[in-house]
Every structure is written in structure tokens, then in C-alpha cells.
Amino acid sequence: MRILHLADTHIGYSAYRRVNSSSGLNQREVDVYDALEQFVDYAINTHPDLILHAGDLFDSVRPTNRAISHVLDLLLKLSKEEIPFVVISGNHETPRLRETGSVFRLFEHIEGVYPVYAGEYEQIRFDDLGVLVHAIPHTQERIKLELEKVEINRDFKYNILMLHAGVSGVSLFKQGVFNEEIIEYDELGGEFDYIALGHYHKAVHVGGDAYYSGSTERLSFTEAGEPKGFLELDLGGDGVVRFKKLDIREMLDLEPVVYRGSLTAGEVMSKIKERILGCNPVDKVIRLKVEKIPFAVYNTIEFDEIKRLTSDAVHFEIKWDVVRDDGGTYSSNVSFKSIKSEFERYMANYDLKDEELKATLRDMGLGYLGGVSDCE
Known part of the structure; x- marks a missing residue:
């Protein structure tokens, strides 16, 4: 059974002043779109049995209409090809308050698309494939409680875990950003057939059957020179997890x-x-x-x-x-980082004891800045 695993596509991200001459859009925003388009083209050409997106599909809680439309078009292409697509929400796109609502609700009625975004553990069954996906989206600091709910079901040939979090073990895999969740490697358990991780932007084998696919584009200079892409594996086949490189900007x-x-x-x-x-x-x-x-x-x-x-x-x-x-x-x-990045960094360091209020102010600010062009 062939699976494609990707994460951290950050659709809607933009930075710097350069504008794409063809579309008139921010060039880095176009670059991020292009990376996801390359992935979808590969999926359509090779027709995997299942696609797993391990979070941060979007770059913000309130993506622009343009970003949403771009994703919808690509998901509809996958749906037309009858390629199942499971996606969990990550820390970038999960609102602090549930009343805020999630953009993922738009995907619920697309056939073959399975969004998981309510901050709780969910099971997604693929009886025809013999696959049970244990999906845990960003949970606002309850990830360990949600992990305790997971139970392997051997009525299914394959049990797959999906998480969007940092992992601490022999090495520490984290981004060092506001609102990230960290778990211990031992808490992942050792009985899954595959663990699809998102949040850490570098493709890496964490240990056992746990893998980060990394981001599909380079979003900061800490990622300069790193290859970007996604993972491909064949459960029941050779079992080898292969990195597939995308052609992105240097x-x-x-x-x-x-x-x-x-x-x-x-x-x-x-x-x-x-x-x-x-x-x-x-x-x-x-x-x-x-x-x-x-x-x-x-x-x-x-x-x-x-x-x-x-x-x-x-x-x-x-x-x-x-x-x-x-x-x-x-x-x-000689230049500044994007307005949204500067605001997010400011809020992360802002001295406010009420963490919930701090997160709400951050989400509101990023929402207002969503329609503002990033500049140098």
C-alpha cells in the first residue's frame, strides 16, 4: 500500500517585496503554492493509495480567500482522482478559541478528504485498504491526554498515527515557535506501522517507524540549503521510506x-x-x-x-x-523580516501571564495582518 506523507506546506505564507511578474502576487507566496502543486501533480501521476498531511496546511488561522481557493482547487483534483487525503490541523492554523471556527470545515464535504481539526483524537477507517489512521491535530497543550486515548486495533492490517508536534528524545525536534507542543519520543509507542509527523521543518527519521516529512518550502534562513519535499513509502512492500525532493527556489x-x-x-x-x-x-x-x-x-x-x-x-x-x-x-x-513574523516573535516574548489572552491577541493580530503584504 503506497502512502505519500507531507506536512508544513504553509499555504498563504509571503515574505519580502519581490512580486511575481505574471500574477502580480508576492513571489514567495507563489513559491509556496508551486511546491504544493508539484506534490499534487506527482500524486495524480503516481496515484498512491493514501495521502497524509501532518499539519500546517495553511500559514495562519485566517488564510486569505486566495490561499483557500488555491487549496480547494488542488483538493478537488485529488478527489476527482479518488485519492484519499487525510489532513490534521497544526499550530499555525488552529485557533486558540474553538468559537473562532476553523477553515478546515470547508473541506468536510469534499469526497475523499478527511480533515481533523477539533483538537481531539479521531479515528479514520479505510476498510478497503485495511488501514486505521489515528489522527491527533494540534490540541492546545492537551496532546499527551489525547495520546492516552489511542488504542491499536489489530482488526486492521495497518495502524498509522498522525501528529503535529515536536518530539524530544535523543535529539530534540522542535521549531522554537509560539504555541508548539512537545512530547517525549517514548510516548509515541512502538506498535504503529507508521507514524507521520508534522511541525519540524526538516525531513528526518526520528526513530522506529516515526518520520518527519519536513516542510515543502524553505521558510527561514535556518533552512537554507536543506532539500525540501515529502516522503513516500510502501507498507506491505519493501517498507523503505523514501524522500522525494521538490524543485524549489534556492x-x-x-x-x-x-x-x-x-x-x-x-x-x-x-x-x-x-x-x-x-x-x-x-x-x-x-x-x-x-x-x-x-x-x-x-x-x-x-x-x-x-x-x-x-x-x-x-x-x-x-x-x-x-x-x-x-x-x-x-x-x-539592511532588511526586516515579514510583518507577521515580527508580530509573532513580539507576542512570543511579550510578558503577559494570562496565556489564553496572549494567544487570543496573537491570533487576532495575525488575522488582521493576513491581508497586509509582508515587506522588507
């Missing part, structure tokens, strides 16, 4: 330029140019760090020349580590 975190000795501004610029020209910035997302540069040298850098050399990049930023005259340092970026 993201590069270049080797830092470190100021040493008494370099002049011209010599520093030569090193910066060397890094830029060496990576061919056209159509790429790039970051360069310049470390320990004296304030006096920083003030004479040819910023216009850097802008000219990187004008064909989708995004280019330099993170400057500047040494002040008094010996102190400060960091300066």
Missing part, C-alpha cells in the same frame, strides 16, 4: 565576511562582492553576515553598489555585526 546563507586586522572599506567591499558574485544571486533568496566590522568602516561601505549587484535576487539581506567606537557591538540588517 535559499543561501553565505559564508560570513569576518573583519580582521586593519582592512579598509574597499577591502571589505571586495570580500562582499566576492561572496555575491560567487553565488550568482539571480532569482535566489540570500543572506550574508558581515562580522566585527568597525563603525567607521561600516559608514563608508558602498551600499548602492551592493544593491546593484543583488538587484536580480528575489531577496538579499546583509546582517551587519558592527563594533562601536566604545568597543560595544550592535547588529543591523
